[in-house]
Amino acid sequence: MEKQRTVTLTINDEKITEDVDVRLNLVDFIRQNVGLTGSHVGCEHGVCGACTLLVNGEIVRGCLMLAVQADNCVVETIEGLSDAGKLQDLQSAFLKHNAAQCGFCSPGMLLTARELVKSGSATNRKAIREYISGNYCRCTGYQAIVDAIEEVAQSSATEEDAR
Amino acid sequence: MKAPDFSYTRAKSLDEAITLLNATDVDSSLIAGGQSLMAMLNLRIASTDHLVDLNGLTELRGIEERGNNIRIGALTRHSEIEGSALIAAELPLVAEAIREVAHVAIRNRGTIGGSLALADPAAELPACMMAYEADIIVVGTQGEKSYPASDFFLGVFETALQPGEVIKEIILKKRGSATNHCAFAELARRKGDYAMAGIAISTTGSQQIESAKIVAFGVSDKPEYAPRAEQALVGSPLPISDEKASQVAEAAFSEIEFAGDVHASAQTKAHLTKTLVRRSLAKLSGKDS
Numbered sequence: 518m519e520k521q522r523t524v525t526l527t528i529n530d531e532k533i534t535e536d537v538d539v540r541l542n543l544v545d546f547i548r549q550n551v552g553l554t555g556s557h558v559g560c561e562h563g564v565c566g567a568c569t570l571l572v573n574g575e576i577v578r579g580c581l582m583l584a585v586q587a588d589n590c591v592v593e594t595i596e597g598l599s600d601a602g603k604l605q606d607l608q609s610a611f612l613k614h615n616a617a618q619c620g621f622c623s624p625g626m627l628l629t630a631r632e633l634v635k636s637g638s639a640t641n642r643k644a645i646r647e648y649i650s651g652n653y654c655r656c657t658g659y660q661a662i663v664d665a666i667e668e669v670a671q672s673s674a675t676e677e678d679a680r
Numbered sequence: 681m682k683a684p685d686f687s688y689t690r691a692k693s694l695d696e697a698i699t700l701l702n703a704t705d706v707d708s709s710l711i712a713g714g715q716s717l718m719a720m721l722n723l724r725i726a727s728t729d730h731l732v733d734l735n736g737l738t739e740l741r742g743i744e745e746r747g748n749n750i751r752i753g754a755l756t757r758h759s760e761i762e763g764s765a766l767i768a769a770e771l772p773l774v775a776e777a778i779r780e781v782a783h784v785a786i787r788n789r790g791t792i793g794g795s796l797a798l799a800d801p802a803a804e805l806p807a808c809m810m811a812y813e814a815d816i817i818v819v820g821t822q823g824e825k826s827y828p829a830s831d832f833f834l835g836v837f838e839t840a841l842q843p844g845e846v847i848k849e850i851i852l853k854k855r856g857s858a859t860n861h862c863a864f865a866e867l868a869r870r871k872g873d874y875a876m877a878g879i880a881i882s883t884t885g886s887q888q889i890e891s892a893k894i895v896a897f898g899v900s901d902k903p904e905y906a907p908r909a910e911q912a913l914v915g916s917p918l919p920i921s922d923e924k925a926s927q928v929a930e931a932a933f934s935e936i937e938f939a940g941d942v943h944a945s946a947q948t949k950a951h952l953t954k955t956l957v958r959r960s961l962a963k964l965s966g967k968d969s
Contacts, residue, residue, distance in 0.1 A: 518687040518730055539688035561681055562719035563786060575788040581718040585688060632784060647871040651783030
């Protein structure tokens with residue numbers, strides 16, 4: 518029955534070991550302890566998607582996981598994915614279509630959009646809207662975000678066909 | 681907001697989890713996916729002295745065939761259910777319903793055990809367990825117990841679980857043959873929301889309905905069977921006629937005790953239930969349709 522625990526996790530390819538309060542959630546750990554503030558804290562109850570992170574290759578809500586639960590896990594954030602070039606197409610499309618205004622939703626939105634495009638299920642605008650409906654944007658009205666994702670999904674589908 | 685203070689133990693075995701849960705000197709709660717519990721702790725509408733983390737317990741994981749049954753471990757993630765070819769083939773109602781549970785990020789962590797233990801009246805999986813007449817296997821200090829899903833959900837966030845019991849696995853009959861049909865329908869204001877009204881139907885019989893389970897969820901304090909509607913459906917040839925569908929829908933509308941909530945009044949939920957029963961019966965189909 519611990520109040521503090523040592524966690525070891527890999528964050529953007531870097532192994533990090535730290536003592537943390539057990540009630541510290543993962544996104545707060547990433548932001549405060551690791552200093553990666555690209556992941557954002559919005560609702561803190563799992564609905565807004567601003568805290569979306571990759572844990573062991575899957576998108577999760579960083580506000581609904583405890584840092585201690587990520588022990589021995591591989592975590593990727595917007596910073597790591599962006600630096601590794603894994604979001605290039607989506608980021609270019611977001612810029613082209615003006616899909617970011619304040620940018621608060623954008624990291625979570627990009628991570629979710631990447632999952633969507635990878636899944637191959639971005640077959641129409643309705644499907645896109647439904648998939649990203651767990652990421653709230655207060656600025657853009659979503660139209661430009663859907664435009665950007667649609668463009669990337671269509672060009673990746675074309676590449677698939679061409680192979 | 682941030683969660684209130686608690687201590688934490690990562691259980692290394694199911695026995696350890698049960699021992700900790702039953703300790704009288706400290707109030708403990710189980711955490712699995714945490715997709716509801718962490719939200720409630722963060723909003724400070726729940727609190728606990730001690731979290732017992734089940735995520736390391738491999739004996740609670742796994743989707744497997746056991747003869748004529750399918751076994752789903754309590755710690756199985758919604759996303760694992762969604763991606764399971766076995767469940768798509770043998771439990772088509774569950775395969776369809778799971779796509780309506782929240783969003784991808786939630787489904788990557790949330791578990792079936794957690795969903796059933798929480799017993800949100802508007803949740804999809806409890807209704808499916810009832811429609812499929814699943815057995816929920818629970819472990820406590822006295823050993824294993826089996827609860828039929830039909831007796832498990834007692835009220836808002838209230839189940840037959842006794843203090844100190846842990847859901848271990850769920851056992852369901854295979855429903856993949858051509859003699860089984862199912863239908864699922866849910867109305868929510870936005871994709872991923874809890875249901876404003878929902879229907880889960882499971883039937884047996886290939887040319888005509890031999891038996892039926894109709895479950896309405898999101899419209900009362902727990903998922904509800906509609907036994908008179910089920911009776912009205914038995915004997916009907918397949919596909920279900922519009923007239924029969926309306927008759928069955930009307931029976932469900934009259935017998936269920938509807939309760940309103942912040943999303944809709946009881947009358948609205950009653951109307952939506954009738955509509956969803958009618959629509960569901962129109963698409964009552966086997967896995968090949």
